[in-house]
Structure formats: C-alpha cells, structure tokens
Amino acid sequence: MFFVDTLEFEGLGNRSYLAGGPGAAVVVDPPRDVDQVIAAAARRGVRIALVAETHVHNDYVTGGPELARVTGARYLVPTGANVSFDRTPVADGDTVTVDEGLVLRAIATPGHTPHHTSYALVEDGRGVAAFTGGSLLTGTVGRPDLVEPRLTEQLARAQHTSARRLADELDDEVRVLPTHGFGSFCSSAQAQGDASTIGKERETNDAFTLDVDTFVARLLAGLDDVPAYYAHMGPANAEGPAPVDLTPPRRADAEEIASRLAAGEWVVDLRGRMAFAEGHVAGSFNFEGDGKLATYLAWLIPWGKPVTLLADSPERIADAQRELARVGIDRPAAAATGDPADWIRAGEQLASFRRARFADLADVRERGGDVVVLDVRRDSERAGGHIDGSVHIPVHELHGRVGEVPDGVVWVHCAGGMRAAIAASLLDAAGREVVAVDDGFDAATEAGLVLTRPDGTG
Numbered sequence: 001m002f003f004v005d006t007l008e009f010e011g012l013g014n015r016s017y018l019a020g021g022p023g024a025a026v027v028v029d030p031p032r033d034v035d036q037v038i039a040a041a042a043r044r045g046v047r048i049a050l051v052a053e054t055h056v057h058n059d060y061v062t063g064g065p066e067l068a069r070v071t072g073a074r075y076l077v078p079t080g081a082n083v084s085f086d087r088t089p090v091a092d093g094d095t096v097t098v099d100e101g102l103v104l105r106a107i108a109t110p111g112h113t114p115h116h117t118s119y120a121l122v123e124d125g126r127g128v129a130a131f132t133g134g135s136l137l138t139g140t141v142g143r144p145d146l147v148e149p150r151l152t153e154q155l156a157r158a159q160h161t162s163a164r165r166l167a168d169e170l171d172d173e174v175r176v177l178p179t180h181g182f183g184s185f186c187s188s189a190q191a192q193g194d195a196s197t198i199g200k201e202r203e204t205n206d207a208f209t210l211d212v213d214t215f216v217a218r219l220l221a222g223l224d225d226v227p228a229y230y231a232h233m234g235p236a237n238a239e240g241p242a243p244v245d246l247t248p249p250r251r252a253d254a255e256e257i258a259s260r261l262a263a264g265e266w267v268v269d270l271r272g273r274m275a276f277a278e279g280h281v282a283g284s285f286n287f288e289g290d291g292k293l294a295t296y297l298a299w300l301i302p303w304g305k306p307v308t309l310l311a312d313s314p315e316r317i318a319d320a321q322r323e324l325a326r327v328g329i330d331r332p333a334a335a336a337t338g339d340p341a342d343w344i345r346a347g348e349q350l351a352s353f354r355r356a357r358f359a360d361l362a363d364v365r366e367r368g369g370d371v372v373v374l375d376v377r378r379d380s381e382r383a384g385g386h387i388d389g390s391v392h393i394p395v396h397e398l399h400g401r402v403g404e405v406p407d408g409v410v411w412v413h414c415a416g417g418m419r420a421a422i423a424a425s426l427l428d429a430a431g432r433e434v435v436a437v438d439d440g441f442d443a444a445t446e447a448g449l450v451l452t453r454p455d456g457t458g
Helices: 035-044 064-071 149-169 198-204 212-221 230-239 254-262 273-278 293-300 314-325 358-366 418-429 442-446
Strands: 003-009 014-020 024-028 047-052 074-078 088-090 095-099 102-108 117-123 126-133 175-178 266-269 307-311 334-337 354-356 371-375 409-413 434-437
Touching: 003 035, 003 175, 014 035, 014 095, 014 126, 014 175, 024 035, 024 095, 035 047, 035 064, 047 064, 047 095, 064 074, 074 102, 102 149, 117 149, 126 149, 149 198, 149 212, 175 198, 254 266, 254 307, 254 334, 273 354, 273 418, 293 314, 293 418, 307 314, 314 334, 358 371, 358 409, 358 434, 358 442, 409 418, 418 434
Parallel strands: 024 047, 047 074, 074 088, 126 175, 266 307, 307 334, 354 434, 371 409, 409 434
Antiparallel strands: 003 014, 014 024, 095 102, 102 117, 117 126
C-alpha cells in the first residue's frame, strides 16, 4: 500500500508531500528546512529515493538540492527549467520508480510557469494521486503572472488546457495534491476546502466549468498584488540554494539593539499585537510570530537589510528563524528574548499606543473627533467597500509612504487586526500618534460606520 504524508506550512500557504511505499519514498516540492522532511521519512521508516520539483518556485526557497545531497536521492526537475545545478531532467511522459509497484509519471502542465510539471502517483498501473504544484489547485489554479508580464495571457490559457489534460488522463477518484493554494499568493484566487479529487474539481473549478475565453478573463481580472520578495525567489532557486543555518543567533543586549536601530536596521518584535501595543522598544516593528510572518516581513523589508528579532522565548525565535529561512532571510543579525524592559537602556521607557474597535472609531467620529482613518488592506479588498473618508495605503507600501499619511491621530485598520498592528508599529516608529483597530471589518458596519465603494456607491 502506498502512503502520502502532507507537510503543511501555514505561514506561506504551501504544502510539501512525502509519498511512497514500504521501503522508499519521493518528496515533492520540499521546503528549505529539510530536517523535518528527513524526520518524517524516518518516522515512516523509508528511504528518500527521489526529490521532485513541479517548477522553479517564485514564493519560497526550495530545499531540493540540499535534500537530494544529504539523502543521495535523484533530484527530478522539469526539463524546461533553466537551472544551474546537477539534476535529473524530466519531460512529459517520463516515469520513475518510487518503490515496488509504485511509479511517478510526469505530466507537462504549463501555466503557472512555462515548464510546470505535475506528477501522477501510479500504484500497480492505477493513478492514485496527482501532485499538481501550481497547476490545478483546490477550486482554482495557480496564477500565471509571476514569470513575465508578456506571457501572462498565454500562460493563463495554458492553465485551462493543463487542468483539462489532468482530468482527461486521471480518474475522478484521484486525489489532487497541490503545493499552493492554502493562503499562498501563488494562488490566483482563494482556494476552497482542504482536500479534493479530480472529480470534485471537474464539477466546481472554473477551469472545467468555463470556456477558455471566459476563464482567462476571470482569471486575469482576479489577480492580486505580488509580494515584493517573489522577485528574489526564482533566481535563488534557479541557482541552487545553499544549506540553511538554523543555529541560534547571537544574543543582543539593550545597547546593541539601540545601536542597530540607530544604524537604520530593522528590529522586529515577534510578540502578539496586544503585548506589543502595551510596551515595546521605540522604533521596533511588530510582525507577530503567529501571523503570516515570512510573507509580510519579507514583503516589507528592504531586501538584504539586517534584522534583529525580539521575542518572549528562544522557541519563538527558533520558529521565526525557520520560517524566514524559507523565504531567503537566512540569518538574523542578532536576537533577544525575555522581558521587554531588558531590551531598553537604563533611563529609557518602553513605547506604547492604543488599541480599539470599530465601535470606538464610530464614537470618536460621532463626537466630531478629528482623526485620520487609514485602510491598509489590499486594493482588491478595498474594492468591496471602505469606510467613508478613509485614506488607503496597502500595508506592503506603507513603509515607503508614511509621509503621505495626513496629519492627526491615525486610526489604522485592516480586515482583522494583524496587518493593522504591523502598520501601527511602522507609524509609531515614525513618530506618529496611532490607534490600532483590532477588529474584524464586518464590525465597521455594525458600529454604524458608513461604507462606500470606489465608484462612490454605498
């Protein structure tokens, strides 16, 4: 009997897979930190015989070269991928034995990238699972605009063809096991559900229910912002990433933290937004360790800028280190843990700012308070309705646009509170008086705040 184990990376919205038989296995689209993949194989008691990439990834740094090196596995990479390391190129229709009676078959599925390849897991001649990478996702497909703008429409059309090819070649019961689509910005739309099959996708996915022209028009109209760090992931993966160093960073004292801030480096506090608002090192930024840390920190930070991490425990630092390494932020310059009072020099005070709900904002406005309402959601979110009179700067643009925020007390909000906390910390570090709205956006209407759309309608 075959098995498939899923390794989930919620912060990035991706999955990797370990699949095999009694003695040997393949790893599909491995993460940068390969130790956990090796541990998963050890728990199964199997040898990693193959490592397979569906494509050169744009959203995270692969662990493929390192995993293949340390395990001696064959490293399968689509033949059309332009890479500069040793691998076994795989073309459409190629088959590779995983274990006795278990074969991996390559299926060319261009669309997410021109060279994208899916893999069907075939047991005793019958397809049982499909590793679809960034091609056919759960309820959607991978976005086609991450390679080259001039290829976007062509790749969108290829996505339609590729999805249908998978359905033509695989039975309805075959499990669909994508890499992207669980919160990843590589997904062209919000993925629906946690598990799927070819048959389910055939019934509900736009790639099957719409003709190609309608599908392409809808796909292109729904594309959202691309995280800035994506520009660095493809080149890193094509070159062949170096092994990652997850040893603890050097410990920073209060003097060093102050010096790094004075030098313009980033000091990032990983604590929850409530704790940060109550007391933090002035000038530090709040990216919650429990939130989408890697996505938003890598998106906002000037690439290559040294980062010092602050947290309440060494475990939190270690988790953050691991997550950041997956997007190419390999080594924190330093770190500090424990009580925030120990992170500031003698005679200094911790900074703080207020937190509030939308009901509090409505009360202030009703009393005639002169406040600035800053919406840091993405354009696509704001298009669904925004607070009348609010200023809009998406959180990923705010660091370079703080000077555009009007004078006054800034009440900053997003859709749930996490991005508002990031934005509030950026504004606070810039010396602005800020109130972080820690609330779901639905509560804005419930509080009586007037919502409008970009076209002026209510």
